[in-house]
Amino acid sequence: MIQRSTRFGHLLRSFRDAPSSSSSKIGGYLLASTASSPLKQACVSTNRDDEFANLDWDNLGFGMVPTDYMYIMKCSKGESFEHGQLSNFGNIELSPASGVLNYGQGAYEGTKAYKKEDGRLLLFRPDQNAIRLKNSAERMCMPSPSIDQFVDALKQTVLANKRWVPPPGKGSLYIRPLIMGSGEILGLGAAPEYTFLIYVSPVGNYFKEGLAPLNLYVEEEFDRASRGGTGGVKSITNYAPGLKALTRAKNRGFSDVLYLDSTNKKNLEEVSSCNIFVVKGNAISTPATNGTILAGITRKSIIDIARDHGYQVEEGTITVDELIHADEVFCTGTAVGVAPVGSITYQGTRMEFKTGAQTVSQQLYFTLEAIKKGLIEDKKGWIVEIDQ
Numbered sequence: 001m002i003q004r005s006t007r008f009g010h011l012l013r014s015f016r017d018a019p020s021s022s023s024s025k026i027g028g029y030l031l032a033s034t035a036s037s038p039l040k041q042a043c044v045s046t047n048r049d050d051e052f053a054n055l056d057w058d059n060l061g062f063g064m065v066p067t068d069y070m071y072i073m074k075c076s077k078g079e080s081f082e083h084g085q086l087s088n089f090g091n092i093e094l095s096p097a098s099g100v101l102n103y104g105q106g107a108y109e110g111t112k113a114y115k116k117e118d119g120r121l122l123l124f125r126p127d128q129n130a131i132r133l134k135n136s137a138e139r140m141c142m143p144s145p146s147i148d149q150f151v152d153a154l155k156q157t158v159l160a161n162k163r164w165v166p167p168p169g170k171g172s173l174y175i176r177p178l179i180m181g182s183g184e185i186l187g188l189g190a191a192p193e194y195t196f197l198i199y200v201s202p203v204g205n206y207f208k209e210g211l212a213p214l215n216l217y218v219e220e221e222f223d224r225a226s227r228g229g230t231g232g233v234k235s236i237t238n239y240a241p242g243l244k245a246l247t248r249a250k251n252r253g254f255s256d257v258l259y260l261d262s263t264n265k266k267n268l269e270e271v272s273s274c275n276i277f278v279v280k281g282n283a284i285s286t287p288a289t290n291g292t293i294l295a296g297i298t299r300k301s302i303i304d305i306a307r308d309h310g311y312q313v314e315e316g317t318i319t320v321d322e323l324i325h326a327d328e329v330f331c332t333g334t335a336v337g338v339a340p341v342g343s344i345t346y347q348g349t350r351m352e353f354k355t356g357a358q359t360v361s362q363q364l365y366f367t368l369e370a371i372k373k374g375l376i377e378d379k380k381g382w383i384v385e386i387d388q
């Protein structure tokens with residue numbers, strides 16, 4: 001089934017006014033009020049107790065849908081994050097001289113919450129996001145919340161926005177935690193104040209192709225990362241430089257860009273926002289994470305699941321020339337899930353791969369999705385349920 005991304009205006013059937021009170025309690029958590037904003041006015045409907053928000057749940061794409069609440073926690077340089085709180089979702093105030101706006105001091109995460117048929121809310125390996133954010137923050141000279149603070153903040157934010165978690169089978173609630181240097185800094189340096197923030201949006205498929213195979217373009221002009229850089233962490237500075245290559249590839253009809261290593265221009269690295277796997281018979285290989293590739297949580301989970309299914313999984317060097325011998329290629333990521341690759345174009349040659357039923361990628365995809373959605377037993381302790 002192909003789902004096309006839908007803009008917010010088409011998704012939300014009706015807007016109503018926000019409640020007039022400035023603070024209230026959500027699921028036992030204290031809610032603070034924020035300055036009113038146009039977004040807040042647009043997204044909040046009067047009945048926050050409804051089981052589901054008023055959305056066209058059958059046509060979710062991967063676009064921003066403002067929800068009811070976000071989570072904010074601040075701390076000064078040299079201190080640690082202590083107390084965060086939920087507030088109405090809306091615009092935030094930033095000094096024009098903030099570290100994030102001027103020097104790109106920021107890092108982010110992405111994870112998802114799922115709703116089960118019985119209404120239970122599930123998170124997938126949130127501790128892994130907490131650890132990765134800590135590593136990213138450390139690389140960008142920023143403080144980060146503890147693992148417990150991070151997971152607790154995630155739970156609070158999802159619970160407060162629970163009417164925006166799509167019904168089972170319709171999608172998930174995408175969760176975007178981020179840390180930024182929010183304090184003013186004129187000369188290059190670490191900002192004097194930091195903000196940890198979480199916002200959420202209900203989502204369906206990431207690619208406009210839906211679950212259809214992706215057509216990748218091997219990028220040779222632009223590099224995503226280099227040795228000693230930030231490719232191995234989720235710094236915000238890794239993403240805007242890729243927009244040129246991504247836009248050009250999309251204009252040429254491709255789904256996304258496949259990057260090569262910047263030294264030899266020969267070895268596969270990853271796609272703009274997901275990792276890559278190559279299948280040949282019973283062997284599955286993926287580029288090793290050596291500092292230039294993001295260690296995806298989906299990548300790590302798929303390696304485990306594939307081994308459980310009896311595949312021989314290797315992390316190492318894969319040259320672009322080896323693709324010609326591949327049976328299958330697939331991408332992994334929180335946003336994309338496990339996405340089959342139908343073709344890869346390199347230096348004018350289009351290589352095609354097996355997709356569809358009876359493929360390894362589909363087998364792994366079904367297992368991972370079933371674990372995430374609580375449809376099969378989680379024997380690995382990956383699922384965290386949110387108490388309601």
Ligand SMILES: Cc1ncc(COP(=O)(O)O)c(C=O)c1O
Binds near residue numbers: 334
């Ligand atoms: C560059 C990059 N690679 C890979 C991934 C996949 O990581 P994960 O599976 O943790 O979502 C992401 C998404 O976070 C990404 O931005």
